[in-house]
Amino acid sequence: MSGSWAIRGVRPLGGEPADLFIDNGELVDEEPAGAEVIDAAGLIALPGLVDLHTHLREPGREDAETVETGTAAAALGGFTAVHAMANTDPVADVAGVVEQVWRLGQDAGHCDVHPVGAVTVGLRGEHLAELGAMADSAARVRIFSDDGHCVHDPLLMRRALEYVRAFDGVIAQHAQDPRLTDGAQMNEGEQSARLGLAGWPAVAEEAVIARDCLLAAHVGGRVHFCHVSTAGSVELIRWAKGKGWNVTAEVTPHHLFLTDDVVSTYDPVFKVNPPLRTAEDVAALRAAVLDGTIDAIATDHAPHALEDKETEWAAAAFGMTGLETALPVVVAALLETGALDDAQLWPLVADRMSSRPAAIGRLSGHGQPLLPGAPANLVLVDPAATWTVDPARGASRGRNTPFAGRTLPARIVATFLRGRPTALDGKVA
Amino acid sequence: MNRHLLSAADLSRDDALLVLDTAEEMAQVADRPIKKLPTLRGRTVVNLFFEDSTRTRTSFELAAKRLSADVINFSAKGSSVSKGESLKDTALTLEAMGADAVVVRHWASGAPHRLAHWIRGSVLNAGDGTHEHPTQALLDAFTMRQRLGRLEGLNVGIVGDVLHSRVARSNVLLLHTLGADVTVVAPPTLLPVGVDAWPCAVSFDLDGVLPKCDVVMMLRVQRERMHGGFFPTTREYSRRYGLDARRLAMLPDDAIVMHPGPMNRGVEIAAEVADGVRSTIVEQVANGVSVRMAVLYLLLGGDLSAGSEDVA
Numbered sequence: 001m002s003g004s005w006a007i008r009g010v011r012p013l014g015g016e017p018a019d020l021f022i023d024n025g026e027l028v029d030e031e032p033a034g035a036e037v038i039d040a041a042g043l044i045a046l047p048g049l050v051d052l053h054t055h056l057r058e059p060g061r062e063d064a065e066t067v068e069t070g071t072a073a074a075a076l077g078g079f080t081a082v083h084a085m086a087n088t089d090p091v092a093d094v095a096g097v098v099e100q101v102w103r104l105g106q107d108a109g110h111c112d113v114h115p116v117g118a119v120t121v122g123l124r125g126e127h128l129a130e131l132g133a134m135a136d137s138a139a140r141v142r143i144f145s146d147d148g149h150c151v152h153d154p155l156l157m158r159r160a161l162e163y164v165r166a167f168d169g170v171i172a173q174h175a176q177d178p179r180l181t182d183g184a185q186m187n188e189g190e191q192s193a194r195l196g197l198a199g200w201p202a203v204a205e206e207a208v209i210a211r212d213c214l215l216a217a218h219v220g221g222r223v224h225f226c227h228v229s230t231a232g233s234v235e236l237i238r239w240a241k242g243k244g245w246n247v248t249a250e251v252t253p254h255h256l257f258l259t260d261d262v263v264s265t266y267d268p269v270f271k272v273n274p275p276l277r278t279a280e281d282v283a284a285l286r287a288a289v290l291d292g293t294i295d296a297i298a299t300d301h302a303p304h305a306l307e308d309k310e311t312e313w314a315a316a317a318f319g320m321t322g323l324e325t326a327l328p329v330v331v332a333a334l335l336e337t338g339a340l341d342d343a344q345l346w347p348l349v350a351d352r353m354s355s356r357p358a359a360i361g362r363l364s365g366h367g368q369p370l371l372p373g374a375p376a377n378l379v380l381v382d383p384a385a386t387w388t389v390d391p392a393r394g395a396s397r398g399r400n401t402p403f404a405g406r407t408l409p410a411r412i413v414a415t416f417l418r419g420r421p422t423a424l425d426g427k428v429a
Numbered sequence: 430m431n432r433h434l435l436s437a438a439d440l441s442r443d444d445a446l447l448v449l450d451t452a453e454e455m456a457q458v459a460d461r462p463i464k465k466l467p468t469l470r471g472r473t474v475v476n477l478f479f480e481d482s483t484r485t486r487t488s489f490e491l492a493a494k495r496l497s498a499d500v501i502n503f504s505a506k507g508s509s510v511s512k513g514e515s516l517k518d519t520a521l522t523l524e525a526m527g528a529d530a531v532v533v534r535h536w537a538s539g540a541p542h543r544l545a546h547w548i549r550g551s552v553l554n555a556g557d558g559t560h561e562h563p564t565q566a567l568l569d570a571f572t573m574r575q576r577l578g579r580l581e582g583l584n585v586g587i588v589g590d591v592l593h594s595r596v597a598r599s600n601v602l603l604l605h606t607l608g609a610d611v612t613v614v615a616p617p618t619l620l621p622v623g624v625d626a627w628p629c630a631v632s633f634d635l636d637g638v639l640p641k642c643d644v645v646m647m648l649r650v651q652r653e654r655m656h657g658g659f660f661p662t663t664r665e666y667s668r669r670y671g672l673d674a675r676r677l678a679m680l681p682d683d684a685i686v687m688h689p690g691p692m693n694r695g696v697e698i699a700a701e702v703a704d705g706v707r708s709t710i711v712e713q714v715a716n717g718v719s720v721r722m723a724v725l726y727l728l729l730g731g732d733l734s735a736g737s738e739d740v741a
Contacts, residue, residue: 185538188622188623189622189623190623190625190626191623192621192622192623193621193622193623193624193626193627194598194623194626194627195538195539195560196538196539196557196558196559196560196561196595196598197538197539197558197559197560198559199621199622199623201622265542266538266539266540266542266543267543267546307515310515310517311515311516311517311543312516312535312537312539312540312543313537313538313539313540313543314536314537314538314558315537
């Protein structure tokens with residue numbers, strides 16, 4: 001099924017033009033006989049993108065997304081691996097559910113699906129789920145998260161951080177103090193004061209991050225922070241990393257690009273958790289991506305059925321789609337900093353969207369340098385193309401993109417998963 | 430004027446003064462034996478109330494009827510939990526019925542903005558969640574001008590649960606537009622984070638503010654706030670932020686006392702203050718009808734005079 005390919009004149013990581021050859025699912029030295037040729041002049045090659053944070057909604061909300069549609073969207077967005085969050089129905093808190101999701105991913109074949117296991121039974125924050133069984137299952141779970149809910153009980157968090165050391169797991173924390181965010185609707189600040197929406201204060205994220213950095217250091221565990229959204233969180237993570245603690249963090253494309261100013265329309269397409277923050281937060285998050293304080297960019301792709309978004313703001317579901325817009329939005333956000341030239345941009349994108357997330361998820365087959373012998377997981381990007389986001393044209397069932405109508409730079413031309421094209425010319429292959 | 434009235438910030442100074450001047454003309458109608466004008470004959474006004482509010486609904490209903498509009502009361506009480514017909518479906522229904530104006534009261538901040546997105550008629554915000562209540566601010570400004578003869582340079586204290594008050598938000602914006610100097614007064618727990626960006630002064634000390642107030646507006650303390658941990662006890666709130674006879678005496682001689690109603694007598698306002706000569710509370714209700722007539726008239730471009738209003 002995976003044929004042989006010759007990708008001519010492509011610029012790996014934005015460097016000098018070269019030819020890449022694929023045979024038998026791997027990158028190879030020499031052009032295989034009868035290889036299909038792609039003229040890739042002007043295109044950039046990156047290792048296939050890896051998402052640490054995807055909601056595929058199956059099982060339970062197949063009206064919003066399925067593993068099939070979500071991973072097709074991933075392929076179109078240049079991803080070769082996604083981590084499927086545990087807040088499905090039933091919750092992915094036992095080996096049976098994570099194996100089901102893993103198998104659905106295999107069957108769909110658009111990209112590798114690595115299920116995230118719940119930290120606690122039913123995401124209820126009371127008892128540890130069978131983390132070891134999920135780690136040992138066919139799905140080989142390494143990332144555990146109650147995402148959508150914070151593991152708020154400090155003792156439970158401590159135990160989780162300790163327990164997963166036995167199988168090199170990591171706890172991905174959704175940092176949100178529940179008491180400080182009761183009924184919260186948007187970032188707490190000038191906009192919430194004006195709009196009369198209940199505020200979600202930065203301190204509710206930062207207080208949990210500070211605590212969990214200290215807990216991880218204390219027990220020698222590995223903590224990862226999901227969707228970091230505030231300047232204060234960045235400072236705390238920078239501090240913890242300075243201490244040499246085992247702390248990693250991700251930021252979403254939307255938190256790198258949008259501020260809470262957009263909430264003034266009350267259009268729930270902009271309602272997300274954690275909420276969009278201020279311009280100062282966006283600047284701090286961008287700087288943290290540049291200097292490596294934030295390790296990874298993760299989509300928090302959260303598709304919702306139309307009726308869950310076409311409502312009053314307070315009644316609407318939290319979340320935005322992200323897989324198909326992630327790379328272009330990140331490129332746009334990083335270029336806006338003015339801090340990068342072309343030679344710096346693409347290696348940075350490859351690191352934050354592929355290599356480092358693969359390392360955090362312990363995925364040995366992804367995020368590798370584009371060298372002979374490596375699995376042929378790669379994406380071809382046209383850096384000169386621009387395109388306008390049309391939610392109706394995506395592969396995701398979710399139409400809730402906050403970027404509808406925006407013109408973005410960089411178009412994904414092709415995605416290869418172990419030598420097999422999963423997306424070609426903007427279509428699912 | 431804009432097609433909709435969603436926020437007091439939608440009104441320029443000229444717009445706001447036009448509403449107040451028009452309301453004065455409308456007030457004269459109330460003194461006639463036949464309290465009715467033909468200006469909105471054949472137009473349909475829908476009162477869409479997702480929250481109980483007999484006084485506001487009645488006020489709008491009376492205003493629309495005095496302008497000869499056809500009035501439909503559409504009570505769609507529901508909560509975020511009990512999912513009945515969605516706001517969008519309700520909007521599409523009203524659109525199909527040919528509503529020229531929809532007066533909406535809703536528990537969710539921003540619901541009128543969503544509604545305006547889905548229908549062609551004018552949307553009039555009659556109070557949305559903890560956001561705004563622009564016609565309340567207009568009737569308050571009307572009342573101040575009627576009693577004190579001006580708005581420019583008036584010192585207005587707005588006292589109480591500013592955090593959750595749509596009346597406070599609309600009044601701060603409108604009074605600033607009209608040149609008054611507003612001070613919001615509340616315990617720090619009942620002021621929103623971000624209040625510093627509002628065009629008003631902020632104080633925690635009612636006794637310090639009262640002596641310079643031309644107007645003191647007391648806000649209702651909602652029952653659920655009393656148990657929400659925003660202040661230790663209702664008694665302590667009342668002692669520190671309630672308007673009683675002692676505090677009333679601190680006001681300048683011609684200062685007035687306002688309250689948007691309904692009042693918690695003995696909590697934010699003492700009964701003798703509410704019923705005293707400085708209280709404008711009953712006038713506020715009467716003025717509400719005139720102001721709402723003016724807003725409906727201006728939004729729908731009725732033909733009060735020979736001149737034609739722009740139905741933008």
